[in-house]
Amino acid sequence: MSWNEFALLFSGNFFNYMNLLLFVFLAIKTFWLNCPLLELYSICCIFLCGLAVLLFLVNGYLGMDKRHIVGSKVNLVSCNKATQKVLDWSGNRSSRYVCLANAHMIMEAYDSKKFWEILNAADLTLPDGMSLVGSLRILGVANQEQVCGRNLTLSLCEQAAKREIAVGFYGSSNKVLVFRS
Structure with a gap:
């Protein structure tokens, strides 16, 4: 074991x-x-x-609550709390990273020790897939919501605009990156 x-x-x-x-x-x-x-x-x-x-x-239960699914950490936070946490980090100018995990990522981490280390070292690993939300419910976390990557990105952009925090995107084209409300 x-x-x-x-x-x-x-x-x-x-x-x-x-x-x-x-x-x-x-x-x-x-x-x-x-x-x-x-x-x-x-x-x-x-x-x-x-x-x-x-x-x-x-395991960090005094800080941010989390559970492990097939050995990979998944934080138990809502999209709003995740947005607030990322904005707090930006205010402190600290370098962090967030993973939005689905079942495929969890299984890749199970198969690859290096990927597992990267995933578990993330400052936030959020349940992007409904299969992870279902797994968390089986583990007794009844109120966990799915944190979709697109929803988190839009929430972060909206809150960053209100607080005048610069947001940068890497890759893609201007046509894809144009945001229309």
Whole structure:
């Protein structure tokens, strides 16, 4: 089992708060009864609780919430929150990148370690495909919306125009890049 698969086991719905509380309760109860046969079990429970908390913190749940789908990070944000985050980054003049992921990208990341590293290093990985939104719902994220690349781009352009933030596009032609409202 790889570290990534191990982290998935403890960061997804499988190891939720109820399981954590159950482990803590059983550990305390076992120590309180002072049963030597169960002492090792109690130590294991305490270790797993500590590990769960560590993975909870390492996976970034104190910052921006995310889930992993087939080992790839997907952030749980709406189009409006993603727009705000990108505009905040531009205000700080920090260099970042955002990936709009679909099922194909997730599977490419599964097959290619290099692509997986690039995808998981993104500052935001948003669910552009409905299959990812469906997967997130299976993982217990009921209110996640699809963040379409075109909608995010239009939202960013509208907000950037209001704030007088320059937006640059690379490639294509003037005919394609002309924006008409």
